[in-house]
Amino acid sequence: MASPHLAPNYAPLPVVLAQGKGSWVTDTGGKTYFDALAGYSALNFGHLNNELIATAKQQLDTLTLTSRAFDNNLLDPFADALCALAQTEMMLPMNSGAEAVETALKAMRRWGHLVKGVAPDVGTIIVADGNFHGRTSTIISFSTDPVAHDAYGPYAPGFTIVPYGDLAAFEAALTPETVGVLIEPIQGEGGVIIPPADYLPGVQRLCKEHEVLLTLDEIQSGLGRTGKTFARELTGTTPDLMCLGKALGGGIMPVSAVTGRADVLSLFTAGTHGSTFGGNPLACAIGLKVCEILETGVWQEAATELGKAFSERLQSFVDEGLLVSKRSVGLWAGLDLDPQYGTGHDLCVTLMERGVLAKDTHGSTIRLAPPLTTSAEDLDWALDRLEESLRQLVG
Numbered sequence: 567m568a569s570p571h572l573a574p575n576y577a578p579l580p581v582v583l584a585q586g587k588g589s590w591v592t593d594t595g596g597k598t599y600f601d602a603l604a605g606y607s608a609l610n611f612g613h614l615n616n617e618l619i620a621t622a623k624q625q626l627d628t629l630t631l632t633s634r635a636f637d638n639n640l641l642d643p644f645a646d647a648l649c650a651l652a653q654t655e656m657m658l659p660m661n662s663g664a665e666a667v668e669t670a671l672k673a674m675r676r677w678g679h680l681v682k683g684v685a686p687d688v689g690t691i692i693v694a695d696g697n698f699h700g701r702t703s704t705i706i707s708f709s710t711d712p713v714a715h716d717a718y719g720p721y722a723p724g725f726t727i728v729p730y731g732d733l734a735a736f737e738a739a740l741t742p743e744t745v746g747v748l749i750e751p752i753q754g755e756g757g758v759i760i761p762p763a764d765y766l767p768g769v770q771r772l773c774k775e776h777e778v779l780l781t782l783d784e785i786q787s788g789l790g791r792t793g794k795t796f797a798r799e800l801t802g803t804t805p806d807l808m809c810l811g812k813a814l815g816g817g818i819m820p821v822s823a824v825t826g827r828a829d830v831l832s833l834f835t836a837g838t839h840g841s842t843f844g845g846n847p848l849a850c851a852i853g854l855k856v857c858e859i860l861e862t863g864v865w866q867e868a869a870t871e872l873g874k875a876f877s878e879r880l881q882s883f884v885d886e887g888l889l890v891s892k893r894s895v896g897l898w899a900g901l902d903l904d905p906q907y908g909t910g911h912d913l914c915v916t917l918m919e920r921g922v923l924a925k926d927t928h929g930s931t932i933r934l935a936p937p938l939t940t941s942a943e944d945l946d947w948a949l950d951r952l953e954e955s956l957r958q959l960v961g
Contacts, residue, residue, distance in 0.1 A: 579918050586613030589940045591923070600948040602917075602924045604937045606754070607786045607898075609817035611859060612939040618816040618855055625851035633842050640850035647857035648823060651795065652808060655828040659821075659845035659853075663785040663811030664700025666822035670748065670781045670807050671704065672839060675724075677830045678745025682777060687724075689745035692778075694730035698755030699748065699783055699809075711928075731761035733768040740772065746779040751797040754786035757931040758893045758900030766803040773806075779830065781807040785822070789813040790938050793870035793896035795860055800895070806830060814853050821849040865938040869896040872945060879949050888956040890930075897938055903930040907959045916955040922948050 568574070581599070585592040589612055592598050604610060611618060625640075632638045641659070648657050658673075660666050671691065678689040693699075695710045706714050707721035726744075728735045730753060751766055753759035766782075773780040782805040787797035789810065794800055796808070807830060811822035824831065843849070859865065873896040880892045880899055890902040903913050910926025917924050926932045934952075936945060 579914060579923065581918060581923070588612045588614075589937045589944050598921065599918070600922045600936070600944060600951070602922050602934045602936045602948055604935050605817055606812060606925075607789075607791050607935050608812040608815065610790050610813035610938050611816060611856075611865065612937040613817065615816060615939070617859060618818060618852060621851050621855040622816075622818050622848065625848050629847045631843065631846045631848070634840055634845060638845075638847040638850065640847050640854060641845050644845070644850040644854045644857075647854050647861075648810075648825060651857045651860060652810075652825040654808070654825045656831040657823045657825045658831055658834065658839070659823045659849065660841050661820045661822055661843050661849070662700070663809065663820075663822050664702050664705060665841065665844070666785065666809040666811050666824050667699045667705060667748070667783060668702055669824045669839065670783075670809050671746075673807060673824065673826075673830055673834065674746030674748075674779045674781060676833050676838075677779060680833055681829075682745060684743055684745055688743050690724050690726050690741065690743050691746045691748055692726045692728060692736065692739050692744060693748050694750070694753075695727050696730050696753055696756040696759060697748075697750060698753065699750075699785075730756075730759065731765050733762075733765055733772075736769055737772055740776050740778065744776065744778050746781060747773060748781045748783060750783045750787065751801070751803070752787045752792070752895065752898075754898070754933070754935075755927060756900075757902070757927045758895070758898055758933060760893050760895060763801060766798065766801045770803050770805070779806040781805060781809065781826075783809045785809055785811040786935075787898075789856065790860060790865045790869055791896055791898050791935065793866055793873055795866055797895070814856055815849065816852045816856050818852055819849060821853045823853075869938045872940065872942060873897050875942065876945065876949075879946075883953065883956060888953070888960055897936055897940070899934045900927070901932050901934065903932070903956070903959065905930045907961070913955060913959060916958055917951060920951040920955055922951045922955075 582594045583591045584594045678684045693708045699705045704722045708725035709715040726739050728739045807826035815821035877894045883889045893900045910932040
């Protein structure tokens with residue numbers, strides 16, 4: 567039973583986890599489960615990844631926090647490594663993913679006023695319906711999810727919402743006052759929604775034509791999840807700014823960053839933006855190790871290869887009528903159950919009873935995002951449990 571002292575802002579599955587290793591977790595009763603959610607992709611490298619845990623332990627004995635009032639010896643190496651990985655010029659470290667998004671929003675507005683010349687309090691930012699970028703007051707102002715949005719007004723102005731994946735609608739929304747665009751290359755919370763192949767390149771082209779900054783939110787899609795280091799690589803898109811988080815902290819602590827053009831991020835001068843914990847030594851040590859792990863390309867390749875079998879097996883469930891549809895890329899999938907057979911929550915409960923943990927999104931849709939370190943045998947085991955669960959619900 568949940569503590570009466572804990573605010574009920576989540577409705578978790580009825581499982582209390584106590585241990586984890588790799589792709590597996592164990593509850594307080596000793597039952598083990600395959601973790602098919604991986605902390606919304608924060609655990610891309612699995613629970614208690616040996617390299618990351620060793621790095622964190624070493625840093626815990628050395629230095630954990632200085633605040634940005636002083637530099638630490640890992641901040642510059644982390645900045646260099648992350649910019650090399652992202653093939654960009656500058657980064658600004660923060661903590662949570664929502665903080666990275668807020669930083670990008672501020673950067674676009676600041677650039678719009680100081681460089682593009684848009685009058686103060688006039689600049690607009692284009693976003694997409696079905697988006698999920700976090701739950702701060704500013705971000706939920708342009709959410710189209712009633713659960714995240716409603717009853718928090720008054721809302722922050724200056725955002726234009728357009729249909730996701732609709733290039734014509736995006737072009738029609740551009741005005742001389744548009745300073746930026748914030749978009750997910752793949753909408754994770756929405757159910758792993760993949761836009762048309764020409765969408766992101768088209769958005770990038772129009773942004774250049776209209777002198778508008780393009781920010782991609784790669785907090786869930788980035789750092790190996792799609793089989794590429796960043797999902798933008800799937801379409802050859804190069805944003806002006808990119809938001810990173812989740813897996814950047816290795817499943818150990820919140821680490822996020824905005825990477826991108828130096829002429830944009832350098833507009834943040836002393837005192838104009840900051841964070842007590844952003845860029846702390848412990849975060850930098852972990853983030854630096856994540857960059858080193860991804861530089862090898864091992865886990866991107868694993869996501870690509872496992873993703874092929876993953877996709878084929880899921881498609882077989884669609885072909886057999888166990889699912890209405892599926893969308894997948896790398897080790898990331900959105901699955902749609904026919905509503906007449908149950909909700910996404912119903913499917914997640916059935917999976918949990920069989921030893922697989924997953925998360926529903928909206929209606930009868932669930933997401934799967936197992937760690938990139940998952941073995942082919944463990945993935946097959948989990949997919950067998952999914953098949954059993956679907957057959958139970960569909961009948």
